[in-house]
Amino acid sequence: MSDKVAIVTGASSGIGEATARKLNAMGYRVYAVARRLDRITPLADVGIRPVRADITDDAALVNLVEQVLAESGRIDVLVNNAGYGSFGAVEDVPLDEARRQFDVNVFGLARLAQLVLPQMRRQGSGRIVNISSVGGKIYEPLGAWYHATKFAVEGLSDSMRMELAPLGIDVVVIQPGAIATEWPAIAGQHLLATSGHGPYADQAARSAAIFAVEDGGPASPPSVVADAVARAVRARRPRTRYPVGRGAKAILAARRLLPDRGFDRFVRIMLRTLVRVANRYDARQPQLARDGG
Incomplete structure (x- = not known):
């Protein structure tokens, strides 16, 4: 596997870091990409090549691919993991922020795919793994722009899979459920900053409380996503989608089985259940603090 080359975006922590380490352990020459070089420099200790690049900076992406080809001569795997969750009511979210959400979660992903595809076509092989979410198949209040981007990733990936299959290139979607990363805290901060005051404040407070519980509550480790990526790149014929992590399969099954109004009620x-859990979680904090928990 020593001649295989992989690019992993959003590799500064969580899913991206775990995936970079997993592919490196499998023998891939891994290029770990993130906006903050200080967050990925420690990966060099295990032989991973850190590269600073903003996924929305076209020149940086061009330079990234040129660097990989100059140093390694090929690209076998692209893991598009960079992304974030911008939450808030549609009425409240500035369109500039909505565009940035698409720039990071969709257009950056698509642009990097455009840049690696000529080399993959020349090789007659390659695998593009797009990290989507269960949020690419379901929806929730105050999450419209985030879910819109993940729905877009799902549709984009399906079309790419069909057009690239004759060229020997596979496209795979990973659909994480609840994963223990920085994502819930960041999403909750965006939500309160955007809709924490005004007509949607009550909804925002309830959803932010849920994010807070998710941030410190039971969730699957990022390694379950990294393991799914490993299965996808090893498989002779990979599955089109890999739902992984806490709650992923159950919630996707509910979406398939329920009509829209039924799923609205389910959500x-x-x-409401998660809000009750969040309230109990908050109520326990003083006692945990006294007990040293």
Whole structure:
């Protein structure tokens, strides 16, 4: 496997870091990409090549691919993991922020795919792994722009899979559920900053409380996503989608089985349940602090 080359974006922490380490352990020459070089420099200790690049900076992406080809001569795997969650009511979210959400989660992903595809075509092989979310198949209040980007990733990936299959290039989607990363905290901060005051404040407070519980509550480790990526790149004929992590398969099954109105009710019930859990979690904090927990 020593001649295989992989690029992993959003590799500064969480899913991206775990994936970079996993592919490196499998023998890939891995280029770990992130905006903050200080967050990925430690990966060099295990032989991973850190590269600073903003996924929305076209020149940086061009330079990244040129560097990989100059140093390694090929690209076998692209893991498009960079992304973030911008939450808030549609009425409140500035369109500039909505565009940035698409720039990071969709257009950056698509641009990097455009840049690696000529080399993959020349090789007659390659695998593009797009990290989507269960949020690419479901929806929730105050998450419209985030879910819109993940729905777009799903559709983009399906079309790419069909047009690239005759060229020997596979496109795979990974659909994480609840994963223990920085994502919930960042999403909650965006939500409160955007809709924490005004007509959607009550909804925002409830959803932010849920994010807070998710940030410190039970969730699957990022390694489950990295393991799914490993399965996808090793398989002779990979599955089109890999739902992984806490709750992923169950919630996707509910979406398949329920009509829209039924799923609306399912989401409302689920959110009410999570709010109760969040309230119990908050109530326990003083006692945990006294107990040293």
